[in-house]
Amino acid sequence: MELSNGIDHEQRRPLKVQIAGGGIGGLCAAIGLRQQGHHVSVYEQSALAHEAGAAIHIAPNCNGLLQRLGLDPRQHGSVEFEGMTEYTPSGEVLKSMDLRAINHKMWQHSWELIHRAHLHSALKELAISPKGIGKPVELHLSNRVDEVDPSKASIHLSDGTEVEGDLVIGADGVHSKIRKAIPGGEKVPFDCGKSAFRFLLPTQSIAADEKTAPFLQNHNHLVMWIGTDRRLVMYPCVGGTQMNFVAIHPSEESAVDGGGDAWQQSASKGKMMKIYESFGESVAALLNKVDEPKIWTLLDMDQMPHFVHGSLAILGDAAHPFLPHQAQGGAQAIEDAVSLAALFPLGTAADEVPERLQLYEGQRYERSHKIQEYTRLAGRDLAKGQSLDMQSFIAYNVGHDEWHASTAALQKHLAAKRPDTRWRTPIGFGPAPGPRQPLSLSLENPELAKIRKQTPETSSALIIRFKSSRTYLQNLLPPGFAFVSPATVCEATLLCNTLDGMTWLGGGGYSFIMLQIHGIKYTKKNGDVIFGSFIPLLFEDLTDPIVTGRDDLGMPKLYAAISVTHIGDKATVEISWRGTKIGSMEFAGLSDKEQEPGLLNGNDRQESASQGPPPPPDNGHLAWRFVPAVGRPGQADAEYPVFVPKPDPGKFFKDAQVSTAAEASFEFSAGDWNSLPTLHNVTRVLAEMPKYDVLEAKHVRSHGVDDLSSAYRIE
Known part of the structure; x- marks a missing residue:
């Protein structure tokens, strides 16, 4: 790679x-x-x-x-580390844990x-x-x-x-x-007070001995015998054909054997047996299989x-x-x-x-x-x-x-080196090119409410929820935001929504593409925590919602042309800018099923306990508002977190019809300065975004669109 x-x-x-x-x-x-x-x-x-x-x-x-x-x-x-078993020196099991489920759930690798x-x-x-x-x-x-x-x-x-x-x-x-x-x-490095014998033993020789075979009963486990001031560690390597041993003990007890820190320093087998004589017959049987252990002093500095x-x-x-x-x-x-x-x-x-x-x-x-x-x-x-x-x-x-x-x-270092660098939402993607103009429109008057009732507002959302890399996506999080879980694998959603019959647009509509990063928390200055999904980016194909969303809500909106096509049980989304393709979403095998709660945003998917820890709470959408200071490049007039609570399902997204996809995928193209002069800083990050398993994909049609008036500034 x-x-x-x-x-x-x-x-x-x-x-x-x-x-x-x-x-x-x-x-x-x-x-x-x-x-x-x-x-x-x-x-x-x-x-x-x-x-x-x-x-x-x-x-x-x-x-x-x-x-x-x-x-x-x-x-x-190499051998996968699948679990851990701990013994007392006398051979009693302290604990034994199979780590495969949690490791596969938590860590990407x-x-x-x-x-x-x-x-x-x-x-x-x-x-x-x-x-x-x-x-x-x-x-x-x-x-x-x-x-x-x-x-x-x-x-x-x-x-x-x-x-x-x-x-x-x-x-x-x-x-x-x-x-x-x-x-x-x-x-100068110094003796930390402990030294270690080390050696390898054939796994077969351990398995063939009735005294030592029980130590291999848990496949690919790291095994430890823990004493007060000494311990013995065993784990597999070389495709499982060898067991590696590290025997840590007080340095003074093996000093007569040289106790050097070189890897190849030979040690006395008899001295090693003496040091671990309190560890019982089974451990003694293990150690007795060694021809010539090596020893080195554990150095600190x-x-x-x-x-x-x-x-x-x-x-x-x-x-x-x-x-x-x-x-x-x-x-x-x-x-x-x-x-x-x-x-x-x-x-x-x-x-x-x-x-x-x-x-x-x-x-x-x-x-x-x-x-x-x-x-x-x-x-x-x-x-x-x-x-x-x-x-x-x-x-x-x-x-x-x-x-x-x-x-x-x-x-960040390269961007900060330029004194004329201008930052604008979404700051996670680096300096953002292009001007923005404010637009404000209130829907709270009787005439507009009447038009809204006469012309229903509709939503048609295509949704892909997938696994990605937490260590990659966390670089898009502003200050104060963090993942709830330390797992290196996280979940995110790519959503394309086409809105129509919008009252404030004279009955017209538009489409948007939204990226959501799930499992995020924002910790307030007073210590309170708000849980939700973070929105680092929205592409929209109409200027008006971009401007109002930025100014009224602090949403991280950018322009892109969005084309949505439905043919039979297939759906395709094409994202472009002036003829240059930015990305696409593909859905195949769409089939209807009964309505399920929380389907639009894909945030309520539950997992069984056998799959690992339960998903973190998700109470709405989190975003970051950043307003650049005019005449002072690189400085902000305002920057603060925004929270949008989940809408009332009884008022919005009513009469939902849901189709699930048998297959779904998406991709982005990085572009360059010539093809995407004002967007290449964003598309590069999207193109490099890791995408692992697709967890769910669906098409949701409904009536009633939330105007997000419930959004508020957190701090």
Whole structure:
């Protein structure tokens, strides 16, 4: 998959990127920047004969980024993490949870478990392969970077060679030499007080032993034995043929064996058996199957003052070493790498590197350190009766997409750099071109009410409700709005409504296309919360409703030509601007059925408990009013949230006739400056909007149209 954040640049010269370190983070950065069109060189001090280590978690926040880079862990022996079982040291089950239902419901991508060497090899091949996007990465093995000069983006190799570039990335691990080039970066990692034995065992050998076979009774579970100050963790990898073990214990108890932090440090099997002798016969039987365990000291480090300096950035363990308790160390290195790729699209000038790196630090500093602190908390020895809210940790860790977040940050940064940038609703799509004129018309008089009664107002709505990416759509939310759920998968609706017999239009009508993002809450300054569906955009094909909707209601309306066609059991919607197609909706196999409540807006669909958590409450529509200040570019005269409560079904949308579709789909085209000079900022976002399963599609005809006079300003 090609990395593209849709940002246009006149300058197309590739940057020359030097990366110190060819581990997982360094290779991911190399792949991402290669795919952006830059020339990347990686300098790795080892010969990469084989990547040491055992297994690693690919949590959903990490899996999605790897997929974006073009790597599917399932093709390299990963195993889906399906559940968790916890035992006491004596072997009693504390709890056992099947996580498949909630994981599939909450997260866009699966949670995978993979051998580190297999992941590393796949990344290496992706980086240097002549196939794929961009110039292959130049991988220089047995080349150690001893120093860097952030002022001129140069690196100094151990053989005395100096190589200059435009951007230097330090991905040289926990004992990084590169971070010393950042003021205040003389940080030395220290023993956190715990060390870990690690080893792999064939799954078959565990299954063949009657003492250990019960530990495999739950398929693809992560299994933990938790003691007061020590724990043992087991989970599958290598297509389920191997079980990975991590045995965390006080460092002082294994110090005689070296206790080094190198991955390949050998340890005494006898010492390991002694340390876990209180864990019972079954655990002893497991440990006795090991030929030679490895051991490493779990290292922590004081917080770096910065991740960047001049043209230098550090990532992964060089910037923020992680303890293993939240399985996010590798994921955060990959997030760092993808953030850098997103912030450096082709066309970034060399003199822009320092300010782009400031954006990188802004994206990564708080998040990585917050997860680091969660990890420390998760690894603490808890007194009897103490507990941690692990679900809140997981929600923060996993409910994020760094590509979406960093791309949005860059777009806002580029827009803010221009002093003449004008913002106008809908601000989530960036600066909006074109003027608007106010129009006001009141319907509250006897003559208009009489005409309305004589000429019924009708509504004909074509509706598609679908799943999308919460991490993508959240970039359209203004301040104060947030998703109710941390799930990376959300729901949205695309609705085309044709209104006719409208009194205030002299009996005429118009069509509109509305995007609704479901499961949104707005938190007021006093702490009260309003739940609803957020409307980031409406296309309408008539000037008058656009102007009145913007001025009277603060609705985010734009013009587009809308053509609706019904032939037999099919319906088609075409959206265009001056002959250029913007998008379309297709419905097939429409068939009538009895009226159901709340069908027009598609907001009342219920799910059974077996499908996961119940949907959040939806009390109406949320929007954001933004009024630009005349003569003061970039400033607002007013900006505030608006709420439109659900209409009274007894008064509006009466006598509804409903047809459901057997099939439905939609698509948008991005366009460009030439074809869509005043809309390309919006259509690009719509074209890139992820669309997953279609949940429901229907055609609803009714009488009576709400004039939305119930809308009010929230704050």
